[in-house]
Amino acid sequence: xxxxxxxxxxxxxxxxxxxxxxxxxxxxxxxxxxxxxxxxxxxxxxxxxxxxxxxxxxxxxxxxxxxxxxxxxxxxxxxxxxxxxxxxxxxxxxxxxxxxxxxxxxxxxxxxxxxxxxxxxxxxxxxxxxxxxxxxxxxxxxxxxxxxxxxxxxxxxxxxxxxxxxxxxxxxxxxxxxxxxxxxxxxxxxxxxxxxxxxxxxxxxxxxxxxxxxxxxxxxxxxxxxxxxxxxxxxxxxxxxxxxxxxxxxxxxxxxxxxxxxxxxxxxxxxxxxxxxxxxxxxxxxxxxxxxxxxxxxxxxxxxxxxxxxxxxxxxxxxxxxxxxxxxxxxxxxxxxxxxxxxxxxxxxxxxxxxxxxxxxxxxxxxxxxxxxxxxxxxxxxxxxxxxxxxxxxxxxxxxxxxxxxxxxxxxxxxxxxxxxxxxxxxxxxxxxxxxxxxxxxxxxxxxxxxxxxxxxxxxx
Amino acid sequence: xxxxxxxxxxxxxxxxxxxxxxxxxxxxxxxxxxxxxxxxxxxxxxxxxxxxxxxxxxxxxxxxxxxxxxxxxxxxxxxxxxxxxxxxxxxxxxxxxx
Ligand SMILES: Cc1cc2nc3c(=O)[nH]c(=O)nc-3n(C[C@H](O)[C@H](O)[C@H](O)COP(=O)(O)OP(=O)(O)OC[C@H]3O[C@@H](n4cnc5c(N)ncnc54)[C@H](O)[C@@H]3O)c2cc1C
Ligand SMILES: [Zn+2]
Numbered sequence: 001x002x003x004x005x006x007x008x009x010x011x012x013x014x015x016x017x018x019x020x021x022x023x024x025x026x027x028x029x030x031x032x033x034x035x036x037x038x039x040x041x042x043x044x045x046x047x048x049x050x051x052x053x054x055x056x057x058x059x060x061x062x063x064x065x066x067x068x069x070x071x072x073x074x075x076x077x078x079x080x081x082x083x084x085x086x087x088x089x090x091x092x093x094x095x096x097x098x099x100x101x102x103x104x105x106x107x108x109x110x111x112x113x114x115x116x117x118x119x120x121x122x123x124x125x126x127x128x129x130x131x132x133x134x135x136x137x138x139x140x141x142x143x144x145x146x147x148x149x150x151x152x153x154x155x156x157x158x159x160x161x162x163x164x165x166x167x168x169x170x171x172x173x174x175x176x177x178x179x180x181x182x183x184x185x186x187x188x189x190x191x192x193x194x195x196x197x198x199x200x201x202x203x204x205x206x207x208x209x210x211x212x213x214x215x216x217x218x219x220x221x222x223x224x225x226x227x228x229x230x231x232x233x234x235x236x237x238x239x240x241x242x243x244x245x246x247x248x249x250x251x252x253x254x255x256x257x258x259x260x261x262x263x264x265x266x267x268x269x270x271x272x273x274x275x276x277x278x279x280x281x282x283x284x285x286x287x288x289x290x291x292x293x294x295x296x297x298x299x300x301x302x303x304x305x306x307x308x309x310x311x312x313x314x315x316x317x318x319x320x321x322x323x324x325x326x327x328x329x330x331x332x333x334x335x336x337x338x339x340x341x342x343x344x345x346x347x348x349x350x351x352x353x354x355x356x357x358x359x360x361x362x363x364x365x366x367x368x369x370x371x372x373x374x375x376x377x378x379x380x381x382x383x384x385x386x387x388x389x390x391x392x393x394x395x396x397x398x399x400x401x402x403x404x405x406x407x408x409x410x411x412x413x414x415x416x417x418x419x420x421x422x423x424x425x426x427x428x429x430x431x432x433x434x435x436x437x438x439x440x441x442x443x444x445x446x447x448x449x450x451x452x453x454x455x456x457x458x459x460x461x
Numbered sequence: 462x463x464x465x466x467x468x469x470x471x472x473x474x475x476x477x478x479x480x481x482x483x484x485x486x487x488x489x490x491x492x493x494x495x496x497x498x499x500x501x502x503x504x505x506x507x508x509x510x511x512x513x514x515x516x517x518x519x520x521x522x523x524x525x526x527x528x529x530x531x532x533x534x535x536x537x538x539x540x541x542x543x544x545x546x547x548x549x550x551x552x553x554x555x556x557x558x559x
Contacts, residue, residue: 287510298506300483301535346481349512349536355462356477389506446502 046242049153068234069241074248077274078106080428081266082281083253083289085109086118087229088406088413089281090236090247091421092428094152097243099422100429105245106275107237108268110252114233117283118414120351120383122306122328122340124319125415126163126224128183128190133439133451134392135186140436141419145227148418154235156227157333163224164193164201166322166368168213175455176219183221191220202320204369212367213325224415226319226330226338232417256292256403263293263402279404279428284349284384286407293400297407298389298445303353303382304343304411305361309375311335323455325364326357337375339365343385343411353382385410390450395424396433396441404428405442463533468543469525478523484508485516485530486550512536514553518546 047053047066057064080096082089085107096102109115125145127138145158167173176192183190194217199207207215241247248270255267256278265274280289284301312335321328326342341361344354358380366373388394388408393416395406406424409416423434433441444450463476490496490504509515515535520528532542532551542551 285512287508288512291509291511296503296507296509298508300508300510301512346476346517347510347515347535348538350538354476356475445506446498448498448502 046238068238069247072246072248074106074108074251074268074270074273075246077265078246079104079275080277080279081105081273081275082107082279083266084116084280084282084285085111085113085233085237085247085249086116086281086283087114087232087236087417088118088283088409088420088424089279090114090233090240091417092279092281092406092424093245093421094236094240094243095422095425096429097240097245100425102425102429103244105240106248106273107240107245108248108251108253108266108273110250110269112249113237113247114230117304117383117385118233118417119230120306120381121229121414122330122338123226123229123414124163124224124321124328124330124340124412125158125160125227126221126319127188127415128163128165128179128219128221128224129453130179130182130455131451131453132182132186134453135183135188137393137419137423137436137440138416139186139188140423141416142223144418144422148227148232148235152235152239154231154238156231156235158225158227159333160223160225161318161330162201162220162222163319163321164198164218164220166198166213166218166320166324167216168322168324169216172324173216176217179455180219189221189223191222193218193220201318202316204315204371205320206368206370213322213364224319226332227414228333229414232414236417236421253289253292256289258293258400258403261399261401263400275402277402277404277428279406279424281406281424283407283409283413284386286386286405290398290405293398293403295398295400297394297405297442299386299394299408300347301349301384301386302343302346303348303350304385305341305353305358305380305382307339307341307358307380308332308378309337309339309372310378312337312375315371320368322364322368325361325368327361327364327368329365329369336378337372343387349384351382351384387411389445391453392451393420393440394442395420395437396427397431398442463538463540465519465531465540466543467521467524467527468529468545469527470521474521474524478521479519480522482518482520482528484510485518514541516550 082093093105093107127142129135129138149155167176180190180192198218252269253266257264263278282289290297316331319330328340330338332338341358386407387410394408423437426434464473466473517531519531530544533540
């Protein structure tokens with residue numbers, strides 16, 4: 001297959017959905033039917049979100065909105081079961097149904113949709129990775145972001161406000177310059193900034209020569225930015241549901257049934273669900289799922305922490321990252337400062353993280369932005385990230401026939417959500433790696449063709 | 462914040478004095494040249510990464526600088542057993558991998 005690395009596929013529908021039929025069932029009745037949440041309920045046409053629908057429901061005190069997605073009971077079997085209802089799993093389901101016409105799909109989620117790393121990340125989106133393989137994959141994803149809200153009919157609040165990556169030492173600057181040059185060769189909008197440029201972009205940053213972490217310059221990717229993480233999960237969920245995908249929340253996979261080297265389905269807290277293909281998209285819990293199928297992965301699971309402050313007036317209109325001091329910071333549309341830290345230095349599944357890690361990050365933030373030292377912090381949490389030896393994802397088949405994994409995105413997979421779902425759906429539907437995903441199969445840990453992105457993936461983000 | 466009892470210093474010290482060197486008891490194959498690429502890749506990269514008791518290698522970097530093994534629960538973070546390198550791995554309470 002020929003694919004272009006620079007143009008984004010226009011997502012086409014495999015099958016036209018029947019147009020919303022104008023029956024005389026009232027909207028209120030439809031809502032009741034949807035709320036009842038049984039699978040045998042006939043699928044109702046999904047109402048488009050628009051100014052018109054806003055006015056219409058506004059006049060009825062917003063009591064008549066459809067539920068965003070159904071709450072079906074599990075069927076006994078599906079063509080494809082996706083384990084993990086984060087952004088990547090939901091996007092995979094959406095593109096499977098929409099692009100490949102595979103609608104007999106369930107997403108099995110042990111908690112609530114987007115409750116894993118998707119709802120816990122600091123939402124930085126960029127594509128300035130060093131190696132060609134990674135740059136192509138992330139840039140493919142980046143180019144999908146501007147059209148995503150339209151495609152999903154859900155505002156994911158993508159805000160390309162630019163991403164700065166600071167250099168504090170000569171070595172940092174050489175690494176950054178090398179990366180920017182590599183980016184430009186790949187058609188990615190990387191740029192070098194000197195200290196004065198950085199100070200102009202970020203007036204509150206301490207760029208004085210006697211700062212604890214002097215700012216010698218930065219890389220700058222103007223097309224990067226942030227998006228609303230929950231909206232990404234909800235938008236993909238609603239769109240997948242509208243294409244017939246069953247979203248099964250509060251359903252934990254407790255076992256993977258394999259016979260004669262072929263997957264048969266998953267044991268869940270709501271009984272066995274048979275499937276021809278099982279696709280695990282479980283981030284930090286990928287190792288636990290692999291063990292259920294008797295496999296091991298080259299992944300270690302560690303908490304990565306973040307926190308938000310009280311809301312402030314607008315003071316930071318771009319994203320500032322610093323790999324050297326382990327911090328990345330932006331201001332949300334609500335006004336809170338969103339601050340991310342490094343990953344713990346040892347494995348853990350406690351969604352909290354080590355105190356010394358977050359302390360280290362906050363020390364650095366206060367040095368970089370002295371005025372933030374007075375800001376009060378509101379909430380703090382951790383997510384379990386799946387760290388790969390080369391800081392790159394694993395996408396593709398496993399030694400078990402019909403069992404696939406999409407994991408290893410570690411500290412930086414949010415930005416790739418649409419692209420990851422797109423290439424993984426293509427991989428599942430065609431039973432061979434999508435060309436962009438081909439360098440990222442498990443095979444690379446035998447062939448040795450690792451894609452070392454420790455520099456660009458840095459610590460986190 | 463972990464408090465780790467160093468078996469050599471015989472004191473509970475803060476995690477910041479230590480470095481974790483990853484999964485313990487991964488023996489280097491005796492004849493690497495005879496392994497297939499998959500076997501070698503398995504040795505280098507594949508990990509058990511359990512949710513529950515986990516056997517790890519730690520080093521007291523800012524203390525005695527000696528290596529030792531720790532059996533630690535990756536969910537509760539409780540340090541269950543600390544033992545010297547070369548000693549047989551203790552059985553995790555309640556079986557492996559919860
Ligand atoms: C603090 C923090 C900051 C981050 N910052 C950024 C950033 O700025 N930019 C960026 O690009 N990336 C960032 N990331 C990384 C990013 O969040 C992840 O790579 C990405 O969200 C992974 O998405 P996912 O859908 O694969 O995983 P998740 O959203 O974690 O979804 C996996 C789902 O699987 C479910 N699951 C697990 N086990 C089972 C089971 N047995 N049965 C059923 N369901 C199961 C979980 O409940 C979970 O909902 C950050 C991560 C963290 C934690
Ligand atoms: Zn010691």
